[in-house]
Amino acid sequence: MEYLRTTQVERVFILMDTIELKEIFVEWVSEVVSLSKGVLVNIDGKNLCGSKEPVKGKKALNMVSAWVSEQSVVLGQVKCEERSNEITAIPELLQILDLEGCVITIDAIGCQREIVKQIVEKGADYVIALKENQGTLHWAHQRVFGLWQSEADLLKSVLITAKQSKKTTDESKREDVG
Numbered sequence: 001m002e003y004l005r006t007t008q009v010e011r012v013f014i015l016m017d018t019i020e021l022k023e024i025f026v027e028w029v030s031e032v033v034s035l036s037k038g039v040l041v042n043i044d045g046k047n048l049c050g051s052k053e054p055v056k057g058k059k060a061l062n063m064v065s066a067w068v069s070e071q072s073v074v075l076g077q078v079k080c081e082e083r084s085n086e087i088t089a090i091p092e093l094l095q096i097l098d099l100e101g102c103v104i105t106i107d108a109i110g111c112q113r114e115i116v117k118q119i120v121e122k123g124a125d126y127v128i129a130l131k132e133n134q135g136t137l138h139w140a141h142q143r144v145f146g147l148w149q150s151e152a153d154l155l156k157s158v159l160i161t162a163k164q165s166k167k168t169t170d171e172s173k174r175e176d177v178g
Contacts, residue, residue: 026076026096033073037101041075041124042067043093044107045086064089066097090115099124111137 035041043066051061064086065077078093080086086109094104094115100123106115108129119126132138 022076022078022096029073029075030098033068033071033075035068035099035102039068039070039102040105041097041099041102042069042105043090043110045080045089045109062086062089064093066093085109087112087115091118094118094122097122103127108134 043064045062045064047060047062049060052059059082062080062085063077064080066075067073068075076093076097078089078096080089090106090110090112091114095118099119102124104119104124104126106126106128108131111128111130111134116126116128130138130141
């Protein structure tokens with residue numbers, strides 16, 4: 001039996017329509033994997049090891065994947081554009097997946113109105129990390145859930161939020177002038 005040489009295999013992959021391949025893959029996964037109500041789907045971005053080529057000026061390839069740990073399967077993944085980040089790739093990934101009844105988890109980069117809106121429109125629930133740099137939202141979360149240890153922590157949080165808000169306002173004023 002004659003084995004295919006690496007260059008022959010490479011040519012096959014080069015000739016493939018990647019968008020069509022992605023659609024076929026997602027369709028196949030949805031037929032093979034049954035997602036029951038409440039299944040956790042973890043969405044996260046990762047740099048692919050070994051994909052960086054500094055000599056050629058190429059940065060590491062960054063992918064966003066939807067992983068179902070309960071079944072140990074990737075439902076789908078999307079490549080982040082070179083001059084972009086996960087915020088633009090997550091909506092693209094959500095668009096191609098059937099997530100009705102699932103619980104989506106995303107780290108703090110997914111704490112965006114449009115991403116949350118898209119998850120809800122898909123009929124899914126979500127758990128998204130929240131960091132302090134989400135000023136007003138973080139402050140409201142702390143207030144609603146009473147996570148301050150003392151009144152001093154509350155005052156500190158209000159002052160930090162006010163500083164961040166003033167800094168953001170000052171920066172936007174400078175941008176308007178320039």
